[in-house]
Amino acid sequence: MSTTTTNEPATVYTPSADALGAVLAREARPPRAGAWSASLTFGWRAILKIKHVPEQLFDVTAFPIIMTLMFTYLFGGALAGSTREYLQFLLPGIMVTSVVMITMYTGVGLNTDIEKGVFDRFRTLPVWRPAALVGMIFGDVLRYVLAATTIMVVGLVLGFRPGGGVIGVLAGIGLLVVFSFAFSWIWTMFGLFLRSEKSVMGVSMLVLFPLTFLSNVFVDPGTMPGWLQGFVEVNPITHVVAAVRALMAGDWDTGETMWVLAASAVLLLVFGPLTMRLYNRKGAR
Amino acid sequence: MSAPAIETSGLVKTFGDNRAVDGVDLTVPHGTVYGLLGPNGAGKTTLVRVLATLLRPDGGQARVFGRDVVREADAVRSRVSLTGQYASVDEDLTGTENLVLLARLLGHGKRAARDRAAQLLEAFGLTDAAGRQVKKYSGGMRRRIDIAASILNTPDLLFLDEPTTGLDPRSRNQVWDIIRVVVAHGTTVLLTTQYLDEADRLAGRIAVIDHGKVIAEGTPGSLKASIGSGTVHVRLRDAAQRPEAERLLTTVLGTSVQAGTDPVALTARAGSADSERGAAEHASRALAALADAGILVDDFSLGQPSLDEVFLALTDRKPEAVA
Ligand SMILES: Nc1ncnc2c1ncn2[C@@H]1O[C@H](COP(=O)(O)OP(=O)(O)OP(=O)(O)O)[C@@H](O)[C@H]1O
Numbered sequence A: 001m002s003t004t005t006t007n008e009p010a011t012v013y014t015p016s017a018d019a020l021g022a023v024l025a026r027e028a029r030p031p032r033a034g035a036w037s038a039s040l041t042f043g044w045r046a047i048l049k050i051k052h053v054p055e056q057l058f059d060v061t062a063f064p065i066i067m068t069l070m071f072t073y074l075f076g077g078a079l080a081g082s083t084r085e086y087l088q089f090l091l092p093g094i095m096v097t098s099v100v101m102i103t104m105y106t107g108v109g110l111n112t113d114i115e116k117g118v119f120d121r122f123r124t125l126p127v128w129r130p131a132a133l134v135g136m137i138f139g140d141v142l143r144y145v146l147a148a149t150t151i152m153v154v155g156l157v158l159g160f161r162p163g164g165g166v167i168g169v170l171a172g173i174g175l176l177v178v179f180s181f182a183f184s185w186i187w188t189m190f191g192l193f194l195r196s197e198k199s200v201m202g203v204s205m206l207v208l209f210p211l212t213f214l215s216n217v218f219v220d221p222g223t224m225p226g227w228l229q230g231f232v233e234v235n236p237i238t239h240v241v242a243a244v245r246a247l248m249a250g251d252w253d254t255g256e257t258m259w260v261l262a263a264s265a266v267l268l269l270v271f272g273p274l275t276m277r278l279y280n281r282k283g284a285r
Numbered sequence B: 001m002s003a004p005a006i007e008t009s010g011l012v013k014t015f016g017d018n019r020a021v022d023g024v025d026l027t028v029p030h031g032t033v034y035g036l037l038g039p040n041g042a043g044k045t046t047l048v049r050v051l052a053t054l055l056r057p058d059g060g061q062a063r064v065f066g067r068d069v070v071r072e073a074d075a076v077r078s079r080v081s082l083t084g085q086y087a088s089v090d091e092d093l094t095g096t097e098n099l100v101l102l103a104r105l106l107g108h109g110k111r112a113a114r115d116r117a118a119q120l121l122e123a124f125g126l127t128d129a130a131g132r133q134v135k136k137y138s139g140g141m142r143r144r145i146d147i148a149a150s151i152l153n154t155p156d157l158l159f160l161d162e163p164t165t166g167l168d169p170r171s172r173n174q175v176w177d178i179i180r181v182v183v184a185h186g187t188t189v190l191l192t193t194q195y196l197d198e199a200d201r202l203a204g205r206i207a208v209i210d211h212g213k214v215i216a217e218g219t220p221g222s223l224k225a226s227i228g229s230g231t232v233h234v235r236l237r238d239a240a241q242r243p244e245a246e247r248l249l250t251t252v253l254g255t256s257v258q259a260g261t262d263p264v265a266l267t268a269r270a271g272s273a274d275s276e277r278g279a280a281e282h283a284s285r286a287l288a289a290l291a292d293a294g295i296l297v298d299d300f301s302l303g304q305p306s307l308d309e310v311f312l313a314l315t316d317r318k319p320e321a322v323a
């Protein structure tokens, strides 16, 4: 009798009315968790998930390293005469590209996570509704920081010498993370809107490839045909790269920085509410 | 505490042109287990999700402790708790992590959350598994952590959606015991199930639902009385004696006897709209009659009507999805 399942402890559990009664006693309830504290708790959940499945950090470390090495050596000689020289131009851009590409995993992760029964429980808790999603993105922000750091380390090893020093680099990474946090809300929206993980991936690629490549990441837009320059100039990635590049080089560009902060605010204000609308309506199962 | 725990009128929820909940009127009193009985696809989960503020109804009204589930969803959420049909904790996290996470979300401080988690794990016999990921738990342990997670703050109303489906008899008994204690401490429980037997043991009242409609409602006793009191199952030693046994049972029980594909088995309703006592008397007389006629019986039992039979009696048709 006592060995029907391997996972069951050797002693059979018998519910005890006393022990259960003790946990059921109606004690004074704690005050509700605030919005910020609930979001942080959900962020902790994201970190726990990374702890249990550390392989998922592969895409935020290996992928950026490969991107950096690949483009430095692929284009370095041809475009700037030497890889080292090209790296001074490329590194901030490749960092933006990699981190912005990683934001799509927010949508993919949400799409699979939301189907699980535990989200029904989250949605019946008396907490600030967006907390579950904000917390999830907090977890992702950690991944963005990790990816950016990885690239910076690889860059420094290869010979990247930022004129802005430590402060410039930190400011650049900070601005990039702020933008990526706001940008992630596009993917939470798609993650809720689209049916499968695959379609979220598909849409993300469709958006991200043109955005990152048709920009000032790899080459000076001055070399491009006029119509393309037009697109590159309105591409938000171009502005993020310009701002981050400037910060890291030590010549702070207020205009571009403000542009990026304003764009982040707009993304958040548009896609945040859209996401929440879908999240509240989601009648899974 | 004047308003009933749950009160719905004309509640409707549709998915496209599928009316999953189709005009449900329910009143669930305080402090009891209310059973929602129905086959696959009857609309049980949909109804529970509407009441738990997860789905917006398309018509009618639903109130939980007097609060509207749409307009006052937040007030409802602070008094209810849901144990969904499918895993309702995070399978990637450990037992402790799950409970601490939820306790923190409910406003407990770090320390208090840890203490509360440990206390619950102990009461649910999960202390040994506390540090293991829930996906590595057995079915019974999972259900227990699901329920433990639902009473982190003792709710006034607990939704249990098919809490014992797929459990072995021992685990099922454990869940039943837990439910009894929960109700004894003043929590109202809305329990969905596919088993009449389970509703009968736990529930003070039962609503039978099918195709989104309540087709019968009442106490287990009145429900059973209205659909007949039970079924006699007989297994004979010798298949050759079956025709004679069939004739005898028909006379004694006064109902039609089914001879199925198994050559030694016979099944018959023990009286039509009789009381349970009447069924027992009928069954004893039937057994005596078989013995007098020298028919050897390997197995003789008086069972409760199965959900199958309940449906047959209530709708005059077979429910598609019930075995
Ligand atoms: N999200 C959804 N989208 C579309 N149809 C749905 C959805 N959820 C449920 N349904 C449909 O609504 C009907 C009722 O389903 P529901 O899950 O409520 O039944 P149930 O009684 O809980 O069944 P079970 O015993 O299998 O859990 C079914 O026909 C089902 O296909």
Ligand SMILES: [Mg+2]
Binding pocket: B044, B045, B046, B085, B161, B162
């Ligand atoms: Mg169901």
